[in-house]
Amino acid sequence: MTSGRAVLVVTDMQNGFVREQSAHIVPVVVDLVRRWQAAGGDTLFTRYLNYPGSPFERYFGWQRLQSSPEIDFVPDLSPYIDEGVTLDKRVYTPFTKEGLALFKQCGWEEFYFCGIATESCVLKGAVDAFEHDFTPWLIADASASHAGIEAHDAGLLVARRFIGPNQVIRLNDIPAALIDLPPQ
Template sequence: MKADRPVLVVTDMQNGFVREQSVHIVPMVVDLVRRWREAGGDILFTRYLNYPGSPFERFFGWSRLQSAPETDIVPELQQYLSGGTILDKKIYSPFSEDGAKLFEQRGWKEAYFCGIATESCVLKGAVDAFERNLTPWLISDASASHAGPEAHAAGLLVARRFIGPGQVIRGADIPASILPVAREQ
């Protein structure tokens, strides 16, 4: 773990969030994680855990993602979990008390966010990083919404307003010094 290297935050790539509207990013996220690992970078996988009586249950009537297999990270990413850190969270952001300590302990000052859902958990993580004076990047083509493309687009619009228009990038825009250019397969 190199404190001077950024962290890739893979947000809530869980069975319960990967649906018809979001499944298209799974190969992109898997490739990004594979390449990030090959480059020796740190990876933080977040996993949202809903619970009985949560605000999601009370205000949205939403009681999913309370147990496996919905809470499990998608099978395509399972092989990479041992090489990363898994952060269980009960809020949108990875900056729970435990998550904030983890960022501090690891010395992560720059974070690249991807995953599900662009307009909620991915966005909130990037905004919270910004508000902690870290450098957030939101990878637009490695993020999606289980609510569909309109919610994804709304999340990107709000992200540009919250963290800066230049902080919303595509995977191909990640500097080669951090993530070498993908080789043809």
């Protein structure tokens, strides 16, 4: 199931994206990060930064996530951030010029995506990994949408069409070598 050095991509787990529809995913992702890092795995935390005049502002009229506390990572992830790498981005995907240089430097070839939002940033990262000839995995039950379950489900449907039906997995499908097993 593995093809190269793996990284867990924790997508945009920021205060501004956690709402009633996505809050349930916070403890799931925190536990996954804890287990992944306990097994010695690499972790990439992406952080979306909106800005005045951005396409999001121009086309959606959306001005959020331009400053703290909205841009800050959820507090529950604080103990794990320093053990990983943080990548700031102004677009949906981590596959920016800076991101690609980082991926090459770290030797990452296999990307496990989780976080918020399934139908946008998580999906776009997985698709871009696919298109850059990396191995993408989208962890369905460690992702959510602040727009609700319909948007999450739509993102999973599109992901299966974009990156392959077997690339959308559940937590239980992650190879045991990559995560510390939960206590029994």
